[in-house]
Amino acid sequence: MKNLKTSNAVAQLKKDHKLAKFLNKRNAIKTAATDLMVEYGYENTSLEAICERASCSKSAIYEHFGNKQGLLAALTEDVALELSQALHAFYLQERSVEDTLLLYAELALTRILNDKHIAIVRATISSLPQDPQIGPTYYKVGAGTAQAALEQYFSAQIKLGTLILDDPQWAAHEFQGLLFWERLMAQIVGAMASPSETEVKTHARQVVDTFLRRYRVDA
Known part of the structure; x- marks a missing residue:
């Protein structure tokens, strides 16, 4: 019995090590790809350059992401999932709207x-x-994922009686639009730089105040 437990423990350790190695390689590829795209742009970022930066082979990229477009989609998905998970965590913490x-x-x-x-x-x-x-994929795994999380959150707040909303889906679109539309477009075309921490806090406060003035239930 003791030998069986030891054998199972060893097998689990090997499995955990293999998974950790897999995830580390995946993250190294994503980090390398992102850094190169920032430096040289998408078209000028080759798989060879990513492999050199990440110390991996092309077969590793194919194994993890399928192709260069799949890698790009994975980079987008990471951000959306982080935002969705954070919103859910804030909700579970029973914070105010x-x-x-x-x-x-x-x-x-x-x-x-x-x-x-x-x-x-x-x-x-x-x-x-x-x-x-790649466009529809970007929207689905990126903005679409974050949008769905906001819609779910607003639906929950309607049931709790904290927000007055006829359409949580539209409200999620509106909130995202207030946050990003003008600023995101300006940065994409190079008309604005990334916001400072102070600018982020100021803009976030303005957006939330504007949104809640429209939809929050009066105390």
Whole structure:
């Protein structure tokens, strides 16, 4: 019996080590790809350059992501999942609507308007002529995922009686629009730089205050 337990423990350790190695390699590839896209743009970032930076083979990229477009989609998905998970965590912490939206807004602005993510957005746009499906994929795993999380949160707040909303889906669109539309477009075309920490906090506060003036139930 003791030998069986030892054998199972060893097998589990090997399994954990293999998984950790797999995830470390995956993260190394994503980090290398993001850094290169920031430096050189999507079109000028080759798989060979990514392999050299990440110390991996092309077969590793194919194994983890399928191709260069799949790698780009994975980079987008990471940001959206982080935002969705953060919003869910804030909800479970039973924070007020104001605190939750403010924390979410600051995190979203920081993650989406930084230089690395802007490079990913530009990469997606530049790859559309060669791969028209990359656009819908970007939206689905990126903005679509974050949008769905906000919609779910607003639906929960309607049931709790903290917000008056006829359409949580539209409200999620509106909130995202207030956060990103003008600023994101300006950064994509190079008309604005990434916001400072002070600018993030100021803009997040303005957006949340504007949104809650329209939809929060009066105390």
